[in-house]
Amino acid sequence: MHILGIETSCDETGIAVINGKTREIIAESVKSQIDAHQVFGGVVPEIAARAHIDVIDGMIAHVMREAKLEFKDLDGIAATCGPGLIGGVMVGMMAGKAIALAHQKPFIAVNHLEAHILTPRLLQDVPFPYLVLLVSGGHTQILVAKSLSDYELWGTTLDDACGEAFDKCAKLLRLPFPGGPHLEKVAAKCEDAAKALQNVPLPQPMAGKPNCDFSFSGLKNAVRLATQKPHLAPELAYSFQHTASEILADRCAQAIKRFRTIYPDVAHPAFVVSGGVAANKTIRARLEGLMQENGFLFFAPPLKYCGDNGVMIAWAGYERLAAGLVDGLDAKARPRWPLEEMKQSS
Amino acid sequence: MTEETHQLKSIEETEAFARAFAEKTTAPCMILLKGDLGAGKTTFARAFIRYLLNDAEALIPSPTYTLIQEYETPRGILRHFDLYRLTAPEEVYEIGWEDALQNGIALVEWPENLGYLAPKDALTLAFSPDPASDEARTVTIWGRD
Numbered sequence: 001m002h003i004l005g006i007e008t009s010c011d012e013t014g015i016a017v018i019n020g021k022t023r024e025i026i027a028e029s030v031k032s033q034i035d036a037h038q039v040f041g042g043v044v045p046e047i048a049a050r051a052h053i054d055v056i057d058g059m060i061a062h063v064m065r066e067a068k069l070e071f072k073d074l075d076g077i078a079a080t081c082g083p084g085l086i087g088g089v090m091v092g093m094m095a096g097k098a099i100a101l102a103h104q105k106p107f108i109a110v111n112h113l114e115a116h117i118l119t120p121r122l123l124q125d126v127p128f129p130y131l132v133l134l135v136s137g138g139h140t141q142i143l144v145a146k147s148l149s150d151y152e153l154w155g156t157t158l159d160d161a162c163g164e165a166f167d168k169c170a171k172l173l174r175l176p177f178p179g180g181p182h183l184e185k186v187a188a189k190c191e192d193a194a195k196a197l198q199n200v201p202l203p204q205p206m207a208g209k210p211n212c213d214f215s216f217s218g219l220k221n222a223v224r225l226a227t228q229k230p231h232l233a234p235e236l237a238y239s240f241q242h243t244a245s246e247i248l249a250d251r252c253a254q255a256i257k258r259f260r261t262i263y264p265d266v267a268h269p270a271f272v273v274s275g276g277v278a279a280n281k282t283i284r285a286r287l288e289g290l291m292q293e294n295g296f297l298f299f300a301p302p303l304k305y306c307g308d309n310g311v312m313i314a315w316a317g318y319e320r321l322a323a324g325l326v327d328g329l330d331a332k333a334r335p336r337w338p339l340e341e342m343k344q345s346s
Numbered sequence: 347m348t349e350e351t352h353q354l355k356s357i358e359e360t361e362a363f364a365r366a367f368a369e370k371t372t373a374p375c376m377i378l379l380k381g382d383l384g385a386g387k388t389t390f391a392r393a394f395i396r397y398l399l400n401d402a403e404a405l406i407p408s409p410t411y412t413l414i415q416e417y418e419t420p421r422g423i424l425r426h427f428d429l430y431r432l433t434a435p436e437e438v439y440e441i442g443w444e445d446a447l448q449n450g451i452a453l454v455e456w457p458e459n460l461g462y463l464a465p466k467d468a469l470t471l472a473f474s475p476d477p478a479s480d481e482a483r484t485v486t487i488w489g490r491d
Binding site (some may be wrong): 010082084085087100156157158159160161163164168171172173217220221223224225228287335336 | 399
């Protein structure tokens, strides 16, 4: 079953064709607009919408050629319809609808967050229910995926998202955009971890609290204060990254307890981490260790699928199509689209 | 143009100040929140929005990545802008700026990025951290009464 996936909700234009039934990625392409934006030092919504428009036709044609398929061979067209920057979402959604209409194919409106949650199921067998940490520039959530379309939010950030904290701390350290990967590189230059934590101690907001919520703004403020004193950038970056990963681990530890209480019969529970911050190796390793200690199977997409891409949209589209969940061409672009609303809309 | 200054000793005081400010605010109104990273803009905005929503626990996500979050309040639509990621002033038209100039209540973080499009007479709150304390802030207010 061949699905075309289109992702345009933020900085990346992602296009892919997969065969959902055989779980094959047939062809894919991701173009990051960050290259185009770096000269400006940030991601710009207007440029984002325009840049998606400039490249989307050519990328779809390229991916279809690579896949050696024509539109008539597709079984469905899936496009991100939210949440995200409305200008970008409109571009991808309208492209998807146009192809669906012209070739009389089913159109599947994909929730970008659901796609992040489901992606690991393309690559490995991850049975429901499973625990998810969704961690990116715009989101930091712990939730349980009970079944397709049925997600229960257990915790979210009370202020900044984790990826946003990375970007802002990178900015305080005068690193270029996107800050996360640059901060990780600088942290890797820290030669004495213990000394870094001693020289630049940072707070862990929410630590030990019996819920699954996050807070990063206090950490950001502490980094701001630390940058005003004499400091070594690698030590500060290391301490920040270490603290962020400890915060995530502490919150996930609470979620593990809760999962065990609510689902005592799941013998080998699974944990999925997804989203751009999941590409950070320190965070990945810390979470994998935590899950092993607690008897959870750990799943994270390969690094290239942590960020936004077309494959995840195609896969979410396949799962929905296979379950008979198809959308009309009147599906709306939704800047906000909480996961809990998936159940009502399906 | 009158200017007034408030000393806020803690996060709680910043929040109480925001609630009192919200109480006095009616639509249409645009409030520019100036100040560097961690200066207290979002703390102010969050308490302000919660007060108008009449929900002390309401989730007020940072609009840094979404650029704008909208809320329906009893006093009309409230738009929470964060222009941190904007680099050219005209980009603000992509995210509903013209509507915000005409109706509702708008809280605008990083208005510096508006450049020449910054409304001249808008109410402005400038936050600056007190170097002697983690939580203390000074806020200076000027603009329309």
